[in-house]
Amino acid sequence: MYGQFKIRVQGSAAIPTGYSEDIVSVGYGGNFNLSYAFNSSFEVSFTSGYYNFGYKENLPDYAFSFSAIPILVGFRYNIIDYNFIPYIGIEGGIYCSRYDLTIDYGYFGKVNVITKDRSWGISPEAGFKINLTPMLDLDVNAKYNRIKTNYITRSFVLIQSGFSYWF
Numbered sequence: 001m002y003g004q005f006k007i008r009v010q011g012s013a014a015i016p017t018g019y020s021e022d023i024v025s026v027g028y029g030g031n032f033n034l035s036y037a038f039n040s041s042f043e044v045s046f047t048s049g050y051y052n053f054g055y056k057e058n059l060p061d062y063a064f065s066f067s068a069i070p071i072l073v074g075f076r077y078n079i080i081d082y083n084f085i086p087y088i089g090i091e092g093g094i095y096c097s098r099y100d101l102t103i104d105y106g107y108f109g110k111v112n113v114i115t116k117d118r119s120w121g122i123s124p125e126a127g128f129k130i131n132l133t134p135m136l137d138l139d140v141n142a143k144y145n146r147i148k149t150n151y152i153t154r155s156f157v158l159i160q161s162g163f164s165y166w167f
Contacts, residue, residue, distance in 0.1 A: 010162030027053035040081035
């Protein structure tokens with residue numbers, strides 16, 4: 001399957017880390033990836049997706065949610081090439097984020113502020129593929145996303161699974 005393109009679609013559980021862990025709850029999302037395999041070990045990729053983190057319920061008088069759309073390019077190295085293929089990779093690019101803050105002033109009402117931001121980020125990953133057929137793979141990975149913003153760095157871990165189709 002060298003010199004071919006591959007489409008990968010995955011669903012994700014998004015786990016906030018660092019500062020994000022204190023203000024948002026576990027989220028969900030998914031991604032679409034287009035890869036090109038140069039040989040049995042090396043692939044280049046383009047990835048985009050959507051991830052949403054909900055309000056954390058134990059915050060007094062305010063609520064905060066966060067969502068991100070990454071637009072990333074990267075590299076993947078397949079450690080071995082057999083029916084079970086472990087790999088490592090790294091992607092980088094732009095994260096289009098949306099922050100939704102609601103503050104409850106009690107008697108004076110609530111204020112809702114929505115902020116949109118575009119920031120650079122990086123995303124190392126590790127995972128494995130299992131060949132189901134010559135053209136279809138099961139793909140499972142964990143990916144750490146770190147987004148550099150003006151205020152504080154946002155980070156989250158994705159636990160992803162889905163399918164890859166070679167064409």
